[in-house]
Amino acid sequence: MLYSTRTAAEKRAALRAELATGRLLRLPGAFNPLSARLIERKGFEGVYISGAVLSADLGLPDIGLTTLTEVAGRSQQIARMTNLPAIVDADTGFGEPMNVARTVQTLEDAGVAGLHIEDQVNPKRCGHLDGKQVVDEDTVLKRIRAAVQGRRDQNLLIMARTDIRAVDGMQAAIDRAKALVDAGADAIFPEAMRDLSEFEAIRGAVDVPVLANMTEFGKSELFSTTQLANIGINIVIYPVSLLRLAMGAAERGLDTIIAEGSLNPVLGEMQHRADLYELIDYAAYNAFDEGVFNFTVEK
Template identity: 40%
Template sequence: MAKKARLLSLKEQLEDKNRIIILPGVFDALSARIAEQVGFDAMFQTGYGSSAALLGMPDFGFLNAGETVDNARRIIRAVSVPVLVDADTGYGNPLNVWRLVQDLESLGAAGIFLEDQIWPKRCGHMIGKDVIPKDEYLPKLKAAVEARKSKDFIIVARTDARAPISLDEAIERGKAYKKAGADVIFVEAPRSVEELKRVADEIDAPLVANMIEDGVTPTLPAQELLKLGYRIAVFPLSALYSATYAMREVLTELKKTGATKETRKMMVTFKDFNRFVDLDKYMNLEKRYT
């Protein structure tokens, strides 16, 4: 039997400068298993999706640290590939960030996104957001860097300064956050391809591009982002939006007609789903102890 190849950490994947890491957004254990099964080498636990799935509420500062950590625990246990966790603003001061990093690293998370928005924060593509002063964010970033036990745990420093201040300010913050120890820089919500290119030209660091369908940033294919100079392409809401669409369509038909005949094409079969969640594995395990 051929030996199974060792899974690369997210840090190791970043070392290959000829590829871009595509991170699908996942919001629960099931979506994470689907992402792994179709072949992704890593994934992103989205705060937007987690707020929607856990609370039925928007990404508007309602999600708390405990809910984020609990969701991370379920997602990380469900898959074998690296999971990068959206930690929002760290849910408090530098000590809260320090504890959050320790909690997530102990669960096996591959790293975090840590942003500089004022709490309560909101999705980076919504209007009305604001950022804390750079000198207030840097201690939180320092706490995150010092709290981790392994350099394989990646700290992604995110700035939302583009919208409330300027692109110049966002770029300057990105440079400062890299100098302070962040592994990856994420300038949220550039408004054009030209702005995406300028960020990549001026910040000497591995960069994240956030691809939200119908968001304020142009949605580009991952290979185009790689050519611009980006190393990670996050598609945080693609799975959430598609799952929501399919469920709405199926349930609408069921409500109207009392059947699901026309929308069966949007469903997996009973047998396929049981196979997907490894039912046979657990039935065999049950037999061992019966």
């Protein structure tokens, strides 16, 4: 009932322990708190909070228009609704090194288990679009050092994302990944790898966990969990997938109203009210205070 039964500190420690096993952790992107609860119900190991999804949810493109306040607020809503650890996209850190440290503490207060800071020029672009620019090495290393220094819970996972592969090539990505680890990054997120061998090259270059982004319609192939696990990838995210599925279904439903005048043809595609009530645990609220909730769910 209500929110997570695990504290943020417990979830951070759990994420660290899971990463230490070396197995692949699957983190679908939650587009709202309810979808985070569904991700947990289905047995995944964590929840990802995508900057692209947060932007899209506001009707905005993913070009650095969201604010720290917006990201932290949505992160808190999602993280507190699940016992799973949540990792959030912190873009470029929302400013210079001191701002990055504040970003880390603000997101720490929001209850996330980890976050990633990237090396794009601000305002950034979606990692799978052309025309990206990255900052010089000194600038991004200052961002990561500030992030590491800013955290108060040492179990908060500070991940460094690099977009340099699309700008300067694969060797530059390997070199930057190594430098980011030396600066204190707990994990590496190499964005827009072209094929499995490129992920494998990053995996072989660093001794910290590596994340693979399996976003649809991007630069990377959609590799299976088996393929990623076989080369030693530790985290795989599906950042926008649930939003795309939901919006696709919503569009088809609206088209059905226009074409048929009723949603009867697509009732079988909808989540039943009974399933929704089970997911949000209406029964527990009813038991807590029958004076507020007293009803029977119709089957």
